[in-house]
Amino acid sequence: MNQDKLDTFTLDGQTIPFSAGQTIIQAAIAAGVYIPHLCFHPEFKPHGSCKLCTVKVNGRQTASCTALALANLVVENNTAELNNERLTLLQMLFVEGNHFCPSCEKSGDCQLQATAYELKMMSPHFDHFFPDRPVDATHPEYLLDFNRCILCSLCVRASRDADGKAVFALSGRGIKSHLIVNAESGNLVDTDFSSTDKAAHICPVGVILKKRVGFAVPIGQRRFDAQPISATPHPIAKGDA
Amino acid sequence: MVSQIHAAYLDLILTRYQHNPNHLLQILREAQEYFGYIHADALSYLGQQLSLPRADIAGVVGFYSFLSDQPLGEYRVLFSDNITDRMLGSVDLMTQFCAQLWVEAGKVSEDGLLSVATTSCTGLCDQGPAMLVNNIAINRLTPERITAIAELIRERMPVSAWPASFFAIEDNIQRKDILLNGEFQSGSALAALLQRGADATLQEIHASKLRGRGGAGFATGKKWEFCRDAVGDAHYVVCNADEGEPGTFKDRVLLNRYADQVFEGMTLCARVIGAKQGFLYLRGEYRYLLAHLQAVLQQRRSQNLLGHRILGQADFDFDIEIHLGAGAYVCGEESALIESLEGKRGTPRNRPPFPVTNGYLNQPTVVNNVETFAAASLIAVKGGEWYASIGTTVSSGTKILSVSGDCARPGLYEYPFGVTVAQVLADCGAQETQAVQVSGASGICLAPAEFNRQIAFEDIPTAGALMVFDQSRDMFEVARNFVHFFAHESCGFCTPCRVGTSLLANMMDKLALGHGSPYDFAEIEKLNTLLQSTSHCGLGHAACNPVLDTIAKFRPAYQKRLIHHEFVPAFDLDFALTQARQMTGRDDSGAHFEST
Amino acid sequence: MSELDTLNSPANTPSPPTPLPQAGEGSQVSGEVNQSGEGHHVKKLKVATTSLAGCFGCHMSFLDIDERLLELVKLVEFDRSPLTDIKHCGPCDIGIIEGGLCNAENVHVLREFRANCKILIALGACAVNGGLPAQRNHLSLTTILEEVYHAQHGLVDGFIPNDPELPLPLDKVHPIHEVVKVDYFIPGCPPSGDAIWKVLTDLLAGREPELGHGLIHYD
Numbered sequence A: 001m002n003q004d005k006l007d008t009f010t011l012d013g014q015t016i017p018f019s020a021g022q023t024i025i026q027a028a029i030a031a032g033v034y035i036p037h038l039c040f041h042p043e044f045k046p047h048g049s050c051k052l053c054t055v056k057v058n059g060r061q062t063a064s065c066t067a068l069a070l071a072n073l074v075v076e077n078n079t080a081e082l083n084n085e086r087l088t089l090l091q092m093l094f095v096e097g098n099h100f101c102p103s104c105e106k107s108g109d110c111q112l113q114a115t116a117y118e119l120k121m122m123s124p125h126f127d128h129f130f131p132d133r134p135v136d137a138t139h140p141e142y143l144l145d146f147n148r149c150i151l152c153s154l155c156v157r158a159s160r161d162a163d164g165k166a167v168f169a170l171s172g173r174g175i176k177s178h179l180i181v182n183a184e185s186g187n188l189v190d191t192d193f194s195s196t197d198k199a200a201h202i203c204p205v206g207v208i209l210k211k212r213v214g215f216a217v218p219i220g221q222r223r224f225d226a227q228p229i230s231a232t233p234h235p236i237a238k239g240d241a
Numbered sequence B: 001m002v003s004q005i006h007a008a009y010l011d012l013i014l015t016r017y018q019h020n021p022n023h024l025l026q027i028l029r030e031a032q033e034y035f036g037y038i039h040a041d042a043l044s045y046l047g048q049q050l051s052l053p054r055a056d057i058a059g060v061v062g063f064y065s066f067l068s069d070q071p072l073g074e075y076r077v078l079f080s081d082n083i084t085d086r087m088l089g090s091v092d093l094m095t096q097f098c099a100q101l102w103v104e105a106g107k108v109s110e111d112g113l114l115s116v117a118t119t120s121c122t123g124l125c126d127q128g129p130a131m132l133v134n135n136i137a138i139n140r141l142t143p144e145r146i147t148a149i150a151e152l153i154r155e156r157m158p159v160s161a162w163p164a165s166f167f168a169i170e171d172n173i174q175r176k177d178i179l180l181n182g183e184f185q186s187g188s189a190l191a192a193l194l195q196r197g198a199d200a201t202l203q204e205i206h207a208s209k210l211r212g213r214g215g216a217g218f219a220t221g222k223k224w225e226f227c228r229d230a231v232g233d234a235h236y237v238v239c240n241a242d243e244g245e246p247g248t249f250k251d252r253v254l255l256n257r258y259a260d261q262v263f264e265g266m267t268l269c270a271r272v273i274g275a276k277q278g279f280l281y282l283r284g285e286y287r288y289l290l291a292h293l294q295a296v297l298q299q300r301r302s303q304n305l306l307g308h309r310i311l312g313q314a315d316f317d318f319d320i321e322i323h324l325g326a327g328a329y330v331c332g333e334e335s336a337l338i339e340s341l342e343g344k345r346g347t348p349r350n351r352p353p354f355p356v357t358n359g360y361l362n363q364p365t366v367v368n369n370v371e372t373f374a375a376a377s378l379i380a381v382k383g384g385e386w387y388a389s390i391g392t393t394v395s396s397g398t399k400i401l402s403v404s405g406d407c408a409r410p411g412l413y414e415y416p417f418g419v420t421v422a423q424v425l426a427d428c429g430a431q432e433t434q435a436v437q438v439s440g441a442s443g444i445c446l447a448p449a450e451f452n453r454q455i456a457f458e459d460i461p462t463a464g465a466l467m468v469f470d471q472s473r474d475m476f477e478v479a480r481n482f483v484h485f486f487a488h489e490s491c492g493f494c495t496p497c498r499v500g501t502s503l504l505a506n507m508m509d510k511l512a513l514g515h516g517s518p519y520d521f522a523e524i525e526k527l528n529t530l531l532q533s534t535s536h537c538g539l540g541h542a543a544c545n546p547v548l549d550t551i552a553k554f555r556p557a558y559q560k561r562l563i564h565h566e567f568v569p570a571f572d573l574d575f576a577l578t579q580a581r582q583m584t585g586r587d588d589s590g591a592h593f594e595s596t
Numbered sequence C: 001m002s003e004l005d006t007l008n009s010p011a012n013t014p015s016p017p018t019p020l021p022q023a024g025e026g027s028q029v030s031g032e033v034n035q036s037g038e039g040h041h042v043k044k045l046k047v048a049t050t051s052l053a054g055c056f057g058c059h060m061s062f063l064d065i066d067e068r069l070l071e072l073v074k075l076v077e078f079d080r081s082p083l084t085d086i087k088h089c090g091p092c093d094i095g096i097i098e099g100g101l102c103n104a105e106n107v108h109v110l111r112e113f114r115a116n117c118k119i120l121i122a123l124g125a126c127a128v129n130g131g132l133p134a135q136r137n138h139l140s141l142t143t144i145l146e147e148v149y150h151a152q153h154g155l156v157d158g159f160i161p162n163d164p165e166l167p168l169p170l171d172k173v174h175p176i177h178e179v180v181k182v183d184y185f186i187p188g189c190p191p192s193g194d195a196i197w198k199v200l201t202d203l204l205a206g207r208e209p210e211l212g213h214g215l216i217h218y219d
C-alpha cells in the first residue's frame, strides 16, 4: 500500500481519503461525513451489531463500522433505500424495549432518539413487545434502567477495555438477550462499578444514569435540541466529556 | 462462601480441563450434567478458579439452551420440535406426558422431579418423534412408550437403568455409494498421504474438486491451502459436527459408523496445513455418541494413527479433542463455532478476517463438515481424478441426503451429485408429495413442478436435509414451525435478526389466529428484504426463506388465512378483556367485543 | 420479494391513505358548502378529534396553534371533538386521535373514527406508543386491580366496580396502530402546535407531511 499518499474511496460520490486499517465509518467521520450509527464508538473496538451504519459497498450492504476502507470502493450512504432500512432497524429497537421518552432523563441527549429524529421516525410501526425489565436502583449514585437497553455492548467494552473491569456482560439469546452486571446478587451496588468509570458515561441511551441529576438541562438546550445528530459527525466523542 | 458441595465436583472437572478458561463450555456442561443445573455458588466458584468475571460465565450459561442457572428437575425432558416430529404426533405425545405427570410444559414440576419443554430438531427425523432425557436421545415415541417413561420417572428410576430399546438409535442407511458402502480401511488414507507427501495430497484434493458439505460449498482444497499459507503460532483443524439444520442427520450416522474415516480426514488436513491439534465440535444433542467417539480416538492412538509421531513420522504429531455443544444452532456457523470452542457465547464474528487466517485462538484454522472430511479420506486413497469423475462437472462426488417426512423409507440416501428430487422421492417411497424442503429450514421449498431439479451446487445446493410433505400437510404450518425455529435460535447479536425473527414469528402466529390481512404480507416482505440485506450471519439471511417460498408456491395455505381485507390487530381484543371480566365478574354484552 | 406480488393483487393491496381533496377544489368532499371569508365557495374539510387514554395535553397543544386556528377554521369544519361536543363521529376527512387504548370504550371510539375518517392521525406519544399509561404493561391487570382495589391502605372491603356502564380495562395498553390502520403520526408529549400545524397544512396542501429538526420530538 502506498504510504505517502492517502488512498481514497467514494462515499455518495464524494472522495474520502483513508489510511490503512481505517474502517469506512472512521474515514467518513474524519472527513466530516455522518453515517448513522449506535454501537460504534471511536475509542472502542467495533462491535458491528446494531447495523444502523449499514452502507452499500460496491452494491452490497455491509456494516461500515467493521468494513475496512479499501482504495476505490464505491460506497453509498445517504440513499432512500438505506435510510429506509435504518428506519426499520430503529423501529425494531424502539418496540423491543420500553422507550417512553417523556419520562426519560436521557431525552434530548439520547443517540437513539436523535438518530430516529434524523431518519424522521414518526412512529415505532411494529407491535410493541412491552418486555418486563426491572430497574436496578441499588447503587447509591447510579441507576440502571434496562427498559431502554439496545444491547450495543458499549458499556461492556468500556468496562473491560478502558476501566480494566468487567462490570457489564451480555446474557440470554435472541429476543431474550439482556445486560447483566458482575455480582452474585445481580445488583450494581455489589459490583466494583464506580462513577469515574468510562462505562458510567458511555451509554448512548438512557440505561446507565446518574441519580438525582435527571432533567437538569432545560428542554431546548439539550445536546440534540441545538442541532441534529448529523451535524456532529461523532456526537458521543464530543458530548460525554 | 462457596459451599463445599460445589467445590467438590467442580474441582474434579476443573482439574480434568486443566483450569483452562477455553474449556469453560465443557466445564459448565459437565457441571450441569452432575448437579442438574449451574448453581449460583458454582458460577462464583468457577469465576474464581478460572479468573473469569462471574458475569461472563453467567452470560455463557444464558446463551446455551441446555445450560440453566435455575433448577430444572431431576429429569429434564425435552421434546424434539422439528416439523417432522410434529407430523409424527409429538404435540399430542407431549400433552399426554404432561398430563400423566401433572406438569406444565416449560416448567419444573412442583416436587422438583422433572421439567418438560421443547427443543429444536434433535436429528432423529427418520425415527421420530424423539426426545432428550437428561441430554440422552430416545427415539420412536409412541403413547405406550410415553406412558412407560412417565412411569419410570415417577418411580425415580435412573435413566441408566431404563430399557436399552428406548435408546436404540438407528442408522437407517437406505442407499449406499462410495461413502456409505464401508470400504474404507482405517489407516489407508494416512498411508497414501505418507507415500505421496502433504503437498501432493493437497493437489489431489484440488483435483477432486471437492466442495464443502456443510452448506456453503467452498472449495476444500483452497480452504486448506489458504490455511496452510497463513502465518500463525499454531494451526488448527476443526470438524463441524453441529448438524443443527432441521431435518439433517447424516453426520450422526457418519460418526456412529464411520468415525474412523472422519478422524482420518482431519488428520490428513492436519498434515497438509501443519496442525497439531484438532477438535470435533459435536452438537449436544449427540451426547450419546461421545463414549463411542472417545473409544475410536483411543483406538486410533493405540494404532499410532493419532497422537505422537503418527505412523512413525518424527514431525507428525496430531491429536483430536471432542467438544460438545449445548443447544445452539448458530454454533454451526464456523466463526460462532470457534467462539464456542473457546468457551464463549456462540456469537458469529465479524468477517473478514476468516477462520483460515484468524480462527481458533486467532490462529489459522480449517473448519470443515463431517462429510467433507470423510470424503477427503477417500480422495487420499483413490485419487482426486477418480473422485472428480463422479457426479457432475461442477459438483464432484456424492452427497448424503437425510430423508424424512412423508415417505415409506426415511433414512440416509447417498447419490452422485446430479440426482433429481423425483428420483429421491421414488426411491424413498414418497407418495402424493405436495412439497419437498431441501437443506432444512434455511433451504428451499420445492413444489412438484420442480421435482425434476437436481441436487447439485449448480442447481439445488444442500447441506443434506430433504423433508417430504404429502398432500395432507399444511405448508403454512411447516413455514411457521421453521420461523419459530429461527426466532428461538437467533443469537441476538444483531438488531435485524434478534428483533426481526421474533416479529416474523409473531406475524405468522397472527395469521394462524385468523387475524391476517394483506397488510401482514407487505410487512413480511419488508422484513425479508431487511433481514437478507443487513443480518450479520447466514441465520438471519435465511430466516424469511421458508415463508417466502411457501407464499410463492403454496399460496392457498396462506389465502385461507387471509380472512380480512383491512388491517386486524394481532391480539384478540375480546381475550384482552378476560382478566377484567374475571376480576369484575361481568359477562354482559358491554364486557365483550364482537368477534373479529 | 417478488413472490409476494402475487398476493398483493389489487384487491388485496393494503389501502394507501385516501388522498385528500384540496380545499377549494374538492368535489368529493363530504363537508357542506360554506361561505369563506374571501367570498369564495369552499368545501371545508371535515375534521374530528378525540382523546382516548390521553391527558388532553395534545388537544391543548392543538389550541396552541393560536391565531392560526382562525386560519384553520376557514379550511376545516369540526365534527366530533372536545371542541364541538358532537358525540359521534360522522363521515370525515381527517380524524385525529389523542391517547392510546386502555379500555373497551377506547377501542369502540377508535373503530368509529377509523370507519368514518378517510385519514386517521395518531396525535402525541400515547397514541403513538402507548405513552405513560402503557408503563403498566409489565404488570398483569389482575395484579393492578388487586393492588388498587384490595390492597390499598384505607380501602375497607374494597371491591372492583362492576357497573355495566363502565368500560372494562384491556389487559395491556396499546398504541392505536396496533388495533387499526393509522395513516399519519405526530409524535411528542405533547407535539408542539407548530408540528400539528405543519402536518395539517401539509395534508391540506396535498403534501406528504414532514417534520424537520425541532418539530419532530418524542418528549
Ligand SMILES: Cc1cc2nc3c(=O)[nH]c(=O)nc-3n(C[C@H](O)[C@H](O)[C@H](O)COP(=O)(O)O)c2cc1C
Pocket: B211, B212, B213, B214, B215, B216, B217, B218, B240, B241, B242, B243, B244, B245, B329, B330, B331, B332, B333, B334, B335, B367, B368, B369, B370, B372, B537, B538, B539
Ligand atoms: C447458521 C448457520 C449454521 C450452520 N450450521 C452448520 C452445521 O451444522 N454443520 C456444518 O458443517 N456447517 C454449518 N454451517 C456452515 C459453516 O459455517 C461452514 O461453512 C462449514 O462448516 C464449512 O465446512 P465445509 O466447507 O466442509 O462445508 C452453518 C452456517 C450457518 C450460517
Ligand code: SF4
Pocket: A098, A099, A100, A101, A104, A105, A106, A107, A108, A110, A111, A112, A113, A148, A205, A206, A207, C218
Ligand atoms: S433511551 Fe432515548 S429513545 Fe429511549 S426513552 Fe430514553 S430518550 Fe427515548
Ligand code: SF4
Pocket: A148, A149, A150, A151, A152, A153, A154, A155, A156, A168, A179, A202, A203, A204, A205, A207, A208
Ligand atoms: S446499557 Fe447502554 S451501553 Fe450498555 S449495552 Fe445497553 S444500551 Fe449499550
Ligand code: SF4
Pocket: B330, B347, B348, B489, B490, B491, B492, B493, B494, B495, B497, B498, B535, B536, B537, B538, B539, B540, B541
Ligand atoms: S443474523 Fe441472527 S444469528 Fe446471525 S449474528 Fe445476527 S442475530 Fe446472531
Ligand code: FES
Pocket: A036, A037, A038, A039, A040, A047, A048, A049, A050, A051, A052, A053, A054, A063, A064, A065, A066
Ligand atoms: S454502528 Fe456499525 S453496526 Fe452498529
